Amino acid sequence: MFQGWVQIAIFIAVLVALVKPVGIYMARVFTNQRVFLSPVVGPIERIAYKALRVRPDEGQDWKGYARSLIVFSLLFWVALYLILRTQSIHPFNPEGFKSAPWDLNFNTTSSFITNTNWQYYGGETTLSYFSQMAGLAVQNFVSAAVGIAVVVALIRGIAARSGQAIGNFWQDLVRILLYVLVPVSIVGALFLVSQGVIQNLSHATAIHTLTGGSQILGQGPVASQEAIKELGTNGGGFFNVNSAFPFENSTGLTNFFEMLLILVIPTALTYTYGRMVGSQRQGWAIFSAMAALFIVGVAVVYIAEQHGTVAQHAAGLHTHAFDGSTGGNMEGKEQRFGIANTSLWTAVTTVTSCGAVNGAFESLTGLGQAVPFANLGFSEVIFGGVGAGLYSMLLYVILAVFIGGLMVGRTPEYLGKKIGAREIKLVSLGVLVTPLVVLLSSGIASATRLGTRSIYAGINPQGFSETLYAYLSQANNNGSALAGYTGFIQPNAPGNAGAYGISFADLLGGVVMVGARFLPILFVLAVAGSLAGKKVSPAGLGTMRTDNPTFVFLLVGVVILVGALTFFPAILLGPVVQSLTTRLF
Amino acid sequence: MRKDLVTSLLAIVVTTVFLGLVYPLAITGISQVLFPGKANGSKVSLNGRVVGSSLIGQPFSHPVFGKNGKPKLDDEEEEILAPDKGYFQPRPSATGYSGNVTYFGNAGPNSAEAREEVREYMKSYLQLEKPFDKSLTSEGIPVDAVTQSASGVDPHISEANALVQAHRIAAVRRLSLSQVAGLISANTDGRLLGLFGEPGVNVLELNIALVK
Numbered sequence: 019m020f021q022g023w024v025q026i027a028i029f030i031a032v033l034v035a036l037v038k039p040v041g042i043y044m045a046r047v048f049t050n051q052r053v054f055l056s057p058v059v060g061p062i063e064r065i066a067y068k069a070l071r072v073r074p075d076e077g078q079d080w081k082g083y084a085r086s087l088i089v090f091s092l093l094f095w096v097a098l099y100l101i102l103r104t105q106s107i108h109p110f111n112p113e114g115f116k117s118a119p120w121d122l123n124f125n126t127t128s129s130f131i132t133n134t135n136w137q138y139y140g141g142e143t144t145l146s147y148f149s150q151m152a153g154l155a156v157q158n159f160v161s162a163a164v165g166i167a168v169v170v171a172l173i174r175g176i177a178a179r180s181g182q183a184i185g186n187f188w189q190d191l192v193r194i195l196l197y198v199l200v201p202v203s204i205v206g207a208l209f210l211v212s213q214g215v216i217q218n219l220s221h222a223t224a225i226h227t228l229t230g231g232s233q234i235l236g237q238g239p240v241a242s243q244e245a246i247k248e249l250g251t252n253g254g255g256f257f258n259v260n261s262a263f264p265f266e267n268s269t270g271l272t273n274f275f276e277m278l279l280i281l282v283i284p285t286a287l288t289y290t291y292g293r294m295v296g297s298q299r300q301g302w303a304i305f306s307a308m309a310a311l312f313i314v315g316v317a318v319v320y321i322a323e324q325h326g327t328v329a330q331h332a333a334g335l336h337t338h339a340f341d342g343s344t345g346g347n348m349e350g351k352e353q354r355f356g357i358a359n360t361s362l363w364t365a366v367t368t369v370t371s372c373g374a375v376n377g378a379f380e381s382l383t384g385l386g387q388a389v390p391f392a393n394l395g396f397s398e399v400i401f402g403g404v405g406a407g408l409y410s411m412l413l414y415v416i417l418a419v420f421i422g423g424l425m426v427g428r429t430p431e432y433l434g435k436k437i438g439a440r441e442i443k444l445v446s447l448g449v450l451v452t453p454l455v456v457l458l459s460s461g462i463a464s465a466t467r468l469g470t471r472s473i474y475a476g477i478n479p480q481g482f483s484e485t486l487y488a489y490l491s492q493a494n495n496n497g498s499a500l501a502g503y504t505g506f507i508q509p510n511a512p513g514n515a516g517a518y519g520i521s522f523a524d525l526l527g528g529v530v531m532v533g534a535r536f537l538p539i540l541f542v543l544a545v546a547g548s549l550a551g552k553k554v555s556p557a558g559l560g561t562m563r564t565d566n567p568t569f570v571f572l573l574v575g576v577v578i579l580v581g582a583l584t585f586f587p588a589i590l591l592g593p594v595v596q597s598l599t600t601r602l603f
Numbered sequence: 604m605r606k607d608l609v610t611s612l613l614a615i616v617v618t619t620v621f622l623g624l625v626y627p628l629a630i631t632g633i634s635q636v637l638f639p640g641k642a643n644g645s646k647v648s649l650n651g652r653v654v655g656s657s658l659i660g661q662p663f664s665h666p667v668f669g670k671n672g673k674p675k676l677d678d679e680e681e682e683i684l685a686p687d688k689g690y691f692q693p694r695p696s697a698t699g700y701s702g703n704v705t706y707f708g709n710a711g712p713n714s715a716e717a718r719e720e721v722r723e724y725m726k727s728y729l730q731l732e733k734p735f736d737k738s739l740t741s742e743g744i745p746v747d748a749v750t751q752s753a754s755g756v757d758p759h760i761s762e763a764n765a766l767v768q769a770h771r772i773a774a775v776r777r778l779s780l781s782q783v784a785g786l787i788s789a790n791t792d793g794r795l796l797g798l799f800g801e802p803g804v805n806v807l808e809l810n811i812a813l814v815k
Contacts, residue, residue: 024798025798025799028798066617069613069617070610070613070614070617071609071610071613072610085604085607086607086610086611089604089607089608089611090607090610090611090614090615093608093611093612093615094611094615097615097619140704140705140706142703142704142705143703143704151623151624151627152619152623152624153623155622155623155626155627156618156619156622156623159618159622160618160622188610188614191614195618195622200622200626203626204626204630207630207634208630208633208634208637211630211634211637211638211641211642212637212638212641213641214641214645214658215641216641216642216643216644217630217631217634217635217642218631218634218635218642218643218644219631220643222702222703223644223646225646225653225654225655225656225661225702226652226653226654227654227655227661227662227663228649228654228655228661228663228690228807228810228811228814229662229663229664229665229687229690230665231661231662231664233655233659233661233700233701233702234701234702234703235644235656235659235702235703236702236703236705237643237644239627239628239630239631241630241634241642242626242627242630242631243627257705258704258705258706259705259706259707259753259754259755262707262752262753262754263705263754263756264656264658264659264754264756264757264758265644265658265659268645268658269792269795269799269800270794270795270798270799270800270801271795271796271799271800273799273800274795274798274799274800326746327712327713327717328712328713329710329711329712329713329714329715329717329718329721330717330718330721330746330750332718333717333718333719333721333722333725334722334725334741335721335725335741335744335746335749336741336742336744337746340745340763341762341763342745342761342762342763342764342765342766343745343746343747343761343762343763343764344746344747344761344801345746346746347712347746347750348746348747348750348752349708349710349717349721349750349751350707350708350709350710350750350751350752350753351750351752351753352752352753352754352757352759353694353747353752353757353759353760353761353801353803354757354758354759354792354800354801354803355800355801356800356801358801359799359800359801360753375753376753377753378707378708378709378753380707380709380710380711381707381708381709381710381711381712381717382712383712384712384713386712387712474709475709475711475714479713480711480712480713480714500709501706501707501709502709502711511704512703512704596711596712596713597712599713601713602713602714602715602718603711603713603714603715
């Protein structure tokens, strides 16, 4: 286990080292300053504004910003749905896949527009290369940029000294894509190819194996999608088994690199935040709260997975480590990642809203599963999705300021801005809408026959876990799954001949993803608009500080309190029961 | 509102063309020039014939024939396969080592089915290896040998698993144990840069080395 802890420590050290440089870079991008890429990207940026017919310096108030964002996203929803529905007529379809059924496409479209990347389908058996590249991977860029744009707008609202403007949506979109997401993806994709991740447009390759059998190897433009899938915390695998498949994640080094890609933007944004509001300590305070929760999660998964499962022990398997064997629960894990790197990835992908997996979540131990459940239960505020994590956390920050203000009996204020009734109403709605959606949808799905059709493990704690996790994951725009839960039946894979969707699961999931993505965004932008117009009063003696350990402690407490009060009973029924009993179901 | 509609439509076209076609096709072109072997799946050959990918595990087994001379079928009409004793065996797979239809085994932590599955794998492992390695007990079975991998095509097994199997390979192929051990360590992928991931023995590459 010692080697595993060392690897985890190195990962965290590298991540922390990147926070400042990447954070400064992004702050310069978001405030329209020159960066080292400007000589190359600047001309392209100006052409982009011309092509889109926008005037980048034209500030928008929160309603204007929200309108641009919503219109853009909804129209793109329609475009993506059409692309997926007309798959059979597009080029780059060497396997000749027909279009998937309408209900599955409804779910998939909603999933990728909302940065969720929940997948009821397997990519290599369902989608053409065109659908993957020109349909889904485009959303991997765009939905990530939308998330980042929202947090930038919120930061501007918090930092604004006057006026109503919180930036220009189109300018934010263009700059985030051109200066952040695209360049890193290009470099990342080429690095991944150099390590064995595939990138081609060939037909799947039939092979005569060494002992004379046959094996077909899926092919495709994987690396270009893999890079942005991690960087944009999207998580949708080119292949069904996602980053467990060696063509997506070939070595221990690619695994390390992909985990860094997942976390680099969400962690660095805290620094960007500190810089943009003019107090680096504020950024580090938020980072510390997030990091504390993250590290606890990693440790719990690792210890739980190293222990092995109840079923394995009941079978008489000894799961201790010895020379040349990792020991532990290797069910649904890859040898090249072992227990440590699969556990670390499990925490990384669920604190962020990435949801890419390098092992089978369904096969995690009960306690190991409880961590992804808890991370999602905290509404993805521990680093979280690109942009989405920080804007959700900032809602909690304002909530903590409010609660702290009540405790000491003073008018709550944050960074010199008074927090009034309107802001608290909006913040509460923004904080509560996602948990509410989860409880409603998973309640309906657990209690009806329509819902239980999707369950793989049977009517038992694991089956309940599958259902609850499905809606937790979709509502929090994460996309990881206890993969037994299904909404798509494909009897003749590869290909969609005779395939059909489970409409209930597909439609409910689709609505959940869209609702739980765009409602909070509207509340966040409304908060941004509301704060932008407020006067800044200088800090006095009675001002509660928001950049010291006390506040970090308070913030962590509020996050845990809201998450635990909402989900603790439900999580008890699934993963916790399984980790406390030696019973088999 | 109208302005938003127009800009949105333009943005949809521009992003789809540049991020959806130009970007992946450019990466494909560059990759095919710079890393053609890797970009096309790290295929490995024996005597000029492609026999697989070094990144994708494959079965080393043969069909079991019944008395009528036809391959025996299981309940699901699939051929029953028996491990080929002259080769190192990969980890169990939920997908029959499929490289183009992948899925997880999804055995739950408290599933009675999972217990039976692990029992079966342990029984088969002991049946296969115990005759050649008398000291092997159920306590000494490496976990990776009796659990399904995530991808279904894990190219690696643990070093401990390979060393257990080495006894069988040495006996069947009439090699000394130290010769086999030498081949194992020559085909072990260590941690990259000594830091990242777990060491694993690449089964296909090891078996190719055996055949050679």
